[in-house]
Amino acid sequence: DAxxxxxxxxxxxxxxxxxxxxxxxxxxxxxxxWYRQDPGHGLRLIHYSYGVKDTDKGEVxxxxxxxxxxxxxxxxxxxxxxxxQTSVYFCAITGTVNTEAFFGQGTRLTVx
Amino acid sequence: KNEVEQxxxxxxxxxxxxxxxxxxxSVGISALHWLQQHPGGGIVxxxxxxxxxxKHGRLIATINIQEKHSSLHITASHPRDSAVYxxxxxxxxxxxxxxxxxxxxxxxxx
Numbered sequence: 001d002a003x004x005x006x007x008x009x010x011x012x013x014x015x016x017x018x019x020x021x022x023x024x025x026x027x028x029x030x031x032x033x034w035y036r037q038d039p040g041h042g043l044r045l046i047h048y049s050y051g052v053k054d055t056d057k058g059e060v061x062x063x064x065x066x067x068x069x070x071x072x073x074x075x076x077x078x079x080x081x082x083x084x085q086t087s088v089y090f091c092a093i094t095g096t097v098n099t100e101a102f103f104g105q106g107t108r109l110t111v112x
Numbered sequence: 113k114n115e116v117e118q119x120x121x122x123x124x125x126x127x128x129x130x131x132x133x134x135x136x137x138s139v140g141i142s143a144l145h146w147l148q149q150h151p152g153g154g155i156v157x158x159x160x161x162x163x164x165x166x167k168h169g170r171l172i173a174t175i176n177i178q179e180k181h182s183s184l185h186i187t188a189s190h191p192r193d194s195a196v197y198x199x200x201x202x203x204x205x206x207x208x209x210x211x212x213x214x215x216x217x218x219x220x221x222x
Contacts, residue, residue: 033209042198042214050207058209090155092209098143098162098202101210103155 003027006091006104013111019078021107023091025071029102031094032074034058034066036087037106043090049074081111114139114203118213126221131186133216135199138180145210146173146184147198155198158184189220 003026013019023032034046045058047066055066063085065077078085091104115138125131135144146158159166159173161182166173170189175182186193196217200210 031207031209035209035212040214043200043210043212045209045211048207048209056208092155098160100157100160101145101200102157103147105154 004091004093004102004104006089006107008107009105010108011110013081013109015082015111016080019081019109021076021089021091021109023074023076023093023104025074025093027093027102028071029093030071030096032068033092033094034064034074034076035090035092036060037090038087046076046089078109081109083111085109086111114141114201114211116199116201116211116213118197118199118216120216121214122217122219124219124221125189127190129189129220131189131193131218131220133184133197133199133218135182135184135213136180137199137201137211139203140177140180141201141203143202144175144182145200145202146182147200149196149198149215151195158197186218191220191222194218194220 005024007022033048035043037043044060049055049068067075089107092101094101117136119134143162145160149155161175170187172185196215198215199213
């Protein structure tokens with residue numbers, strides 16, 4: 001299995017609080033992605049990174065920010081959590097754009 | 113934006129049956145992934161292909177670039193194959209990640 005871990009695996013938080021999810025990889029892959037998975041929508045891209053300090057927005061980036069200060073870590077921050085951000089969040093990595101993708105185990109986030 | 117459609121959305125079959133899941137997309141791609149997700153579980157890559165056909169055990173994936181269509185076949189299906197199967201495509205330069213279908217929920221009954 002590819003070395004990719006997400007933390008925490010589960011979190012319940014209150015509306016308006018900031019939340020940070022962490023994705024850690026040991027594969028030295030260049031590309032890292034944050035997706036959210038919702039019933040009826042499938043997986044959608046939030047933000048991605050193509051190198052240290054190089055990030056860009058995805059399809060559903062409003063309300064989220066990211067940082068990548070080291071190759072191995074990609075952080076997703078919900079600046080002020082809302083109930084619409086209740087979802088399952090997946091991190092993914094690839095070495096190059098046309099190679100196999102590896103996914104973390106997911107983080108189930110509930111905003112109450 | 114690439115639109116990825118999967119069919120069927122739900123499929124229930126008996127153990128041993130031959131299963132086909134279809135994926136079509138609207139814009140040319142550089143690669144297509146088939147992924148598997150068990151209930152409450154993570155997402156596992158089954159295949160990545162850009163042309164032709166790949167086989168791994170009882171799973172076969174094919175792609176027709178001209179018709180913008182791919183199929184995932186499961187031979188001699190088994191209850192442990194019960195999962196959600198997701199098609200995802202790499203468009204353009206590909207650095208901006210995958211575009212996903214909504215998945216096919218497969219149940220194999222003993």
